[in-house]
Amino acid sequence: MFFNWLPYQESSISLTIAPGRADSISLSYSYPDFIFVDNQLGILNGPGGHVVCDIKTTNFRNAQIMFKGSFALENKYYLAYYQYLGNTDNESRPYYNAGEKLNDFNRFPAIADSITQIRLNFLEKYVEPVSQWFKKHEYQRLVYNGNMRKYNVLIDKEFHTGKAFLVRPDYYSFEKQIKLINKDMILNTSYVWATDFYLNRLSKQVIKKVPDAMLYVIDSLCKNTLESDVLKMRRLGVIYTSSKAKYDIIYKSVSFVNQGNRIHNNDLIQAKLGLPKVGARVPAVTLTDINGKQVSLSDYAGKPIIINFWAIWCAPCIGEFPKENKIYQQYKNRGLVMINICIDSDRERWQQISKRANLQMINLFADAENYKVIKAKFNIGAIPRGIAIDRNFKVVDNYLPRANLLSVQEIEALIKN
Template sequence: MKKIIALACILAPVSLLAQTNNFTINGKIGKLNSPARVYVDFMDNGKGKEDSVDVVNGSFQFKGNSAGYTYARMALSHDGGGKQKAVYTGDVIYFYFGKEQITITSKDSLANASFTGSKVYNEYQAYNKAIGGTIMDLNKNANAAFSSLTPEQQKDTAFVNVIDRNYRLAMKTRNEKQLIYAKKHPNGWFGMVALSEAAGSKVDVPKIEPIFNAMSKALRTSDIGKEMEQRITAAKTIHTGATAPTFVQNDVNGQPVKLADMKGKALLVEFWASWCGPCRAENPNLREQYKQYKDKGFEIIAISLDDNKDKWLDAIEHDKLPWVHVSDLKGWNNEVGRLYGIRAVPANFLLDADKKIIATNLRGEELNKKLAEVLGDN
């Protein structure tokens, strides 16, 4: 049995490295040399890029521009196995920093590294302590608990269910502490971070909106604040029975596609990305349903949260996806994604001929049954 805790295709950090540098990150990890390489992704004020450098005698450096609170993912490939391996199975850390001169040091790994020179990082650590740790910490604890079981216990659902129950309780407790933290820190950056994380993919408007409205104007008008406001608005307006928000976005050839111009008795607005495993796993079913119902009025418009056009196009070709594809290549900051309050993929909205939402987040057999109901299965 596999470990029970897995990361989903949820909102993850990407990077900003501008030409006008106001931060420096110096790293020293033992005496590592080629082929060791460090990969870094930053999210800074809604914009992102990525960068990487070789490790020379244990040292590496990144320079760039930060608006003040930048979220980073840093991964170290010790053996030159590449970014994907480093990020998903290797030595990886997540942290915030600002307009600072930061030093990261460790004898052997990023996971054991210490930070100096970053006031923002220290604030982030204090925030995590107050809420009970990061999601990564909770995942790590649950996986460690599972690994501590004997092979026989790992096959016993009673033992596994205890670990799962404890994990869910820890997540619930963390969420509650985040809301308390947000209320107590209406002027602090991590107050908004706490609220954003606690709100999750399904925003409880009566609970979240008053806390948001009590926060400072500076926070509410920051990019993270604007994104939070969009999610609140989406939760109020985008639901079964409502008219889907209209949008325009370019297709693979750079030509604008309007939702209003899409025709069909049933239209699936599908949010996905080339890097999203669950999205790619669902594509064969979507392809089969499209083949079965296209002539009966079924259409799909797929909005990609990719930021790399080549990877986006490669995925479309590899998975043989014949429907309409659009993207602004802004990753998680895709304008349509933000309009619809998307925080995790895959996500979708099934519309009728009048662009009314008739169902949300249907996949697999649930989607198949709904299409048979709407379009007929003969």
């Protein structure tokens, strides 16, 4: 599994290598980051880098791996680090486990700091040779990762429970540690995530009328720096997934230090986030409805269609149901078809929630096999996710606003199209 967040790139790679044999894989990097192998080993590489891993045993706990090439010493460190944690997931999982048990979330920053300190202690006591730049970088990366969890664990808990957990203003005192320009650290995923949350909070304080408050804050604080380009690239990807129309307007006006980044970023967005392609026929999908009947999207060709993707664990998705029912009832006699597709979920729980919410539109379920296909064809990342299809069975909006944000004008335009 490879993550590199400019603006959003996640790749799963299947590669099986027989004993005594070798193989290679090339990936496109924006900055140094990890390839995660079997959720146990993180291998660091970066732009222009080349890492060779000579694996003597695949038993992670007793792994014997020789690293050569770029980041050889650093990868030796990370092998020891992830063995110390147990696997790569344990860099983040303890934060979420701790957060799940809390009712008073004001206690969480101190708990998160104690978890981060365990990781910092490992770095401090690591005796094998590594460069000074890496020690500084890794210290900062761990701090940014811990601070990012202070944002994300709270958001994650609210997302899955559908409840708001109020915190005092001093909860965010850790933001003093977050620097948008940090010369002690190479850009990395932890930086991009932590600063994204930080900038989002700052943008809510902007009272000036601007096209996008977060881009305004980036320009104000980062000026003409490489970091400003990186943060803008990430932000533009988020804007695209919330409103393609807004993205099309802002993309033309946003400034970059390196104009090549503007083109590169737009290419990435169109390739990764632009699925299914606007103007193309909607991908073929056949799923099961609440009564066990097989239903294909093509059954509704010739009618305007809104598809909503949701999951049983997504509280915001479930919160959209009343408005979705209302829209369906209001426009069904004018030909509008609304299809809710439940993904990444348990079938029995889907049936229970659907009946409890009295879902009135076409209600379909994607099992694990179908979900893999849908995730690839529709580029399902964050949900809720809406897609609009016109009477010619072509995609007219691949990131339709969720029901509670969908305007009458947008619905009318789809119906009249």
